Amino acid sequence: MVTRERPTLEAVARRAGVSRATVSRVVNGSTSVAASIREAVTRAVDELGYVPNQAARSLVTQRTESIALILPETANRVFSDDLFFPAIIRGVGVELEAADKQLVLMMAGSARSHGRVERYAVAGHVDGVMFASMHGADPLPGTLARLGIPVICSGRPIGRADVPYVDVDHFGGVCAAVRHLVAAGRRRIATIAGPQDMVAGIDRLAGYRATLEEAGLVQHVAIGDFTRESGIQAMRALLAGDPALDAVFVASDMMAHGALIALKDAGRRVPSDVAVIGFDDFEISRYSDPPLTTVRQPIADMGRTMARQLLGLVNGEQGLPDAVVLPTELVVRESA
Amino acid sequence: MVTRERPTLEAVARRAGVSRATVSRVVNGSTSVAASIREAVTRAVDELGYVPNQAARSLVTQRTESIALILPETANRVFSDDLFFPAIIRGVGVELEAADKQLVLMMAGSARSHGRVERYAVAGHVDGVMFASMHGADPLPGTLARLGIPVICSGRPIGRADVPYVDVDHFGGVCAAVRHLVAAGRRRIATIAGPQDMVAGIDRLAGYRATLEEAGLVQHVAIGDFTRESGIQAMRALLAGDPALDAVFVASDMMAHGALIALKDAGRRVPSDVAVIGFDDFEISRYSDPPLTTVRQPIADMGRTMARQLLGLVNGEQGLPDAVVLPTELVVRESA
DNA sequence: AACCTCAACTTAACCGGTTAATGATAGGAG
DNA sequence: CTCCTATCATTAACCGGTTAAGTTGAGGTT
Numbered sequence: 001m002v003t004r005e006r007p008t009l010e011a012v013a014r015r016a017g018v019s020r021a022t023v024s025r026v027v028n029g030s031t032s033v034a035a036s037i038r039e040a041v042t043r044a045v046d047e048l049g050y051v052p053n054q055a056a057r058s059l060v061t062q063r064t065e066s067i068a069l070i071l072p073e074t075a076n077r078v079f080s081d082d083l084f085f086p087a088i089i090r091g092v093g094v095e096l097e098a099a100d101k102q103l104v105l106m107m108a109g110s111a112r113s114h115g116r117v118e119r120y121a122v123a124g125h126v127d128g129v130m131f132a133s134m135h136g137a138d139p140l141p142g143t144l145a146r147l148g149i150p151v152i153c154s155g156r157p158i159g160r161a162d163v164p165y166v167d168v169d170h171f172g173g174v175c176a177a178v179r180h181l182v183a184a185g186r187r188r189i190a191t192i193a194g195p196q197d198m199v200a201g202i203d204r205l206a207g208y209r210a211t212l213e214e215a216g217l218v219q220h221v222a223i224g225d226f227t228r229e230s231g232i233q234a235m236r237a238l239l240a241g242d243p244a245l246d247a248v249f250v251a252s253d254m255m256a257h258g259a260l261i262a263l264k265d266a267g268r269r270v271p272s273d274v275a276v277i278g279f280d281d282f283e284i285s286r287y288s289d290p291p292l293t294t295v296r297q298p299i300a301d302m303g304r305t306m307a308r309q310l311l312g313l314v315n316g317e318q319g320l321p322d323a324v325v326l327p328t329e330l331v332v333r334e335s336a
Numbered sequence: 337m338v339t340r341e342r343p344t345l346e347a348v349a350r351r352a353g354v355s356r357a358t359v360s361r362v363v364n365g366s367t368s369v370a371a372s373i374r375e376a377v378t379r380a381v382d383e384l385g386y387v388p389n390q391a392a393r394s395l396v397t398q399r400t401e402s403i404a405l406i407l408p409e410t411a412n413r414v415f416s417d418d419l420f421f422p423a424i425i426r427g428v429g430v431e432l433e434a435a436d437k438q439l440v441l442m443m444a445g446s447a448r449s450h451g452r453v454e455r456y457a458v459a460g461h462v463d464g465v466m467f468a469s470m471h472g473a474d475p476l477p478g479t480l481a482r483l484g485i486p487v488i489c490s491g492r493p494i495g496r497a498d499v500p501y502v503d504v505d506h507f508g509g510v511c512a513a514v515r516h517l518v519a520a521g522r523r524r525i526a527t528i529a530g531p532q533d534m535v536a537g538i539d540r541l542a543g544y545r546a547t548l549e550e551a552g553l554v555q556h557v558a559i560g561d562f563t564r565e566s567g568i569q570a571m572r573a574l575l576a577g578d579p580a581l582d583a584v585f586v587a588s589d590m591m592a593h594g595a596l597i598a599l600k601d602a603g604r605r606v607p608s609d610v611a612v613i614g615f616d617d618f619e620i621s622r623y624s625d626p627p628l629t630t631v632r633q634p635i636a637d638m639g640r641t642m643a644r645q646l647l648g649l650v651n652g653e654q655g656l657p658d659a660v661v662l663p664t665e666l667v668v669r670e671s672a
Numbered sequence: 673a674a675c676c677t678c679a680a681c682t683t684a685a686c687c688g689g690t691t692a693a694t695g696a697t698a699g700g701a702g
Numbered sequence: 703c704t705c706c707t708a709t710c711a712t713t714a715a716c717c718g719g720t721t722a723a724g725t726t727g728a729g730g731t732t
């Protein structure tokens with residue numbers, strides 16, 4: 001493994017018989033370089049296999065051409081049974097690739113890593129920071145924004161953190177779902193809600209409550225944490241509380257899948273005995289038994305939108321919206 | 337959004353009444369700094385909220401403290417229906433976080449992004465590069481290695497690319513699986529293989545062929561691309577070719593899930609009519625109908641091991657193994 | 673011929689750290 | 703009291719680029 005010396009600007013300049021500055025201008029595609037010189041420099045660059053040193057460049061431009069995506073979970077939990085983060089990453093990746101920016105991924109579950117993220121961003125390692133769905137009223141986005149670092153969140157921040165964000169219409173989607181159940185004649189409609197320290201959990205529960213109130217129905221609420229296992233537990237609890245339930249709105253597809261399992265175990269048929277609607281529209285839900293009726297949220301689009309907004313901020317564009325809310329849509333399959 | 341000027345070493349030095357060099361030594365925890373001075377510097381650092389500029393530091397140390405993970409697919413395909421990459425990322429993330437390194441994620445599907453990755457690595461933006469399961473005989477790992485950049489692959493590289501790698505025992509796992517089918521009295525055992533331009537696809541098919549040969553049975557092979565949809569198609573093709581099949585070894589859980597769907601559609605019961613064994617042991621397979629017998633491969637461990645090996649290379653450790661092969665294990669559930 | 677203009681290149685300062693070489697100071701030995 | 707040594711701080715060079723300011727010379731005016 002030969003650590004061949006990498007050629008520097010200086011070397012290219014010598015070889016082409018010009019000054020460093022000229023080479024720099026050619027490399028950066030500046031105009032006002034005579035064609036003959038440009039050509040000579042280009043040849044020297046090729047012959048030496050010159051690639052600009054990013055650290056040196058960043059040092060003077062104060063730009064790194066990379067963007068951080070913070071996943072506010074420990075690396076252990078992220079991805080374990082989850083399709084949300086992968087989809088976000090996918091969307092972000094597409095958009096950043098198009099802009100020729102790099103993606104730096106950071107897990108920030110512990111308080112320790114919290115400081116790590118802050119230091120990292122402040123050290124100027126990235127041009128901007130994106131936060132994927134946070135728990136509670138995390139102060140970090142606000143802190144970074146105040147330090148002048150471009151920041152954007154996926155999911156409306158809890159508290160009045162003054163940070164731009166991208167979110168989906170949880171409330172509207174849930175209302176459509178629950179109204180669908182009501183319209184189908186269901187009268188004992190329960191919900192399995194998500195964690196109440198996350199906007200996605202809170203807003204979806206609010207949508208359920210509002211719609212049931214509007215319909216004058218009794219509410220049955222169980223809380224899960226978006227995992228399949230918690231969906232199983234919650235469904236069991238709901239059935240124990242009211243064995244005559246005829247529908248359940250579940251705040252995530254993963255939990256809905258758990259609910260389907262628990263319902264089958266309990267001898268209920270879906271949708272004849274109990275109708276089930278989920279939220280997410282993961283690929284997997286097309287293949288569940290029965291295929292899951294669910295509220296589609298455009299997760300990858302959220303990622304793309306976040307990335308686009310952040311790039312706008314980084315480039316100092318004016319008039320960017322403080323909030324973008326993407327639509328959700330009820331996808332009717334067989335479970336309801 | 338006040339872009340507050342970030343304090344530099346110089347500022348801290350002035351404030352503490354010492355030289356830049358001394359501050360640098362304190363910040364980097366060098367010995368041979370008198371306690372009183374160290375304390376004064378530390379105070380100045382705190383008061384000013386000083387954070388070292390990473391670009392400046394990298395410029396002189398030639399280190400960036402970050403590592404790239406290359407996913408050789410376009411961002412669009414990665415993650416779409418896949419649980420492999422997320423698990424790799426999780427493993428890598430855990431290990432890098434412990435070492436206080438950053439993870440840079442790059443999708444490299446197109447030839448264009450190929451050059452992008454090479455330039456990025458050569459520009460010294462990262463200290464090392466990890467490749468997740470590649471297609472075909474990709475020259476990039478070898479190219480980077482020859483340039484003196486620490487490199488490691490997940491999955492034995494095709495061709496004789498002289499690059500260290502981490503892989504799992506595909507062959508052994510498949511043998512155990514297929515022998516399990518033979519031992520259960522199955523005699524018409526088909527396989528749905530993975531893409532034949534990937535080691536995981538090739539080795540698993542080789543395991544199937546070897547074991548069937550050893551048992552003196554007829555081989556039935558269909559090829560998929562590791563997606564559920566391709567599993568459905570392949571299963572249909574196999575049933576059309578031999579309607580009396582009594583078992584199928586499927587080279588990935590996702591495809592196995594597709595096979596289960598196709599078998600149900602075709603009116604076959606699992607395992608009584610047809611036994612099914614997958615490969616991966618994704619979380620989801622515990623909950624399929626019926627729960628899937630499968631070969632477990634420790635994907636997150638692969639990620640961790642890759643990261644550890646690479647960190648070793650980056651730190652110039654001697655005597656690192658060129659290849660690490662992790663064990664696989666048959667997990668028997670109800671589908672076979 | 674003297675002068676001006678302008679395009680195109682070079683010079684040199686600067687970005688913010690690290691570190692080898694150098695210098696200063698105090699304590700101990702002779 | 704002088705000299706040596708050990709300890710700790712400072713000076714200054716360097717990492718590899720970018721870019722404002724300065725220089726050069728060809729071509730056009732009068």
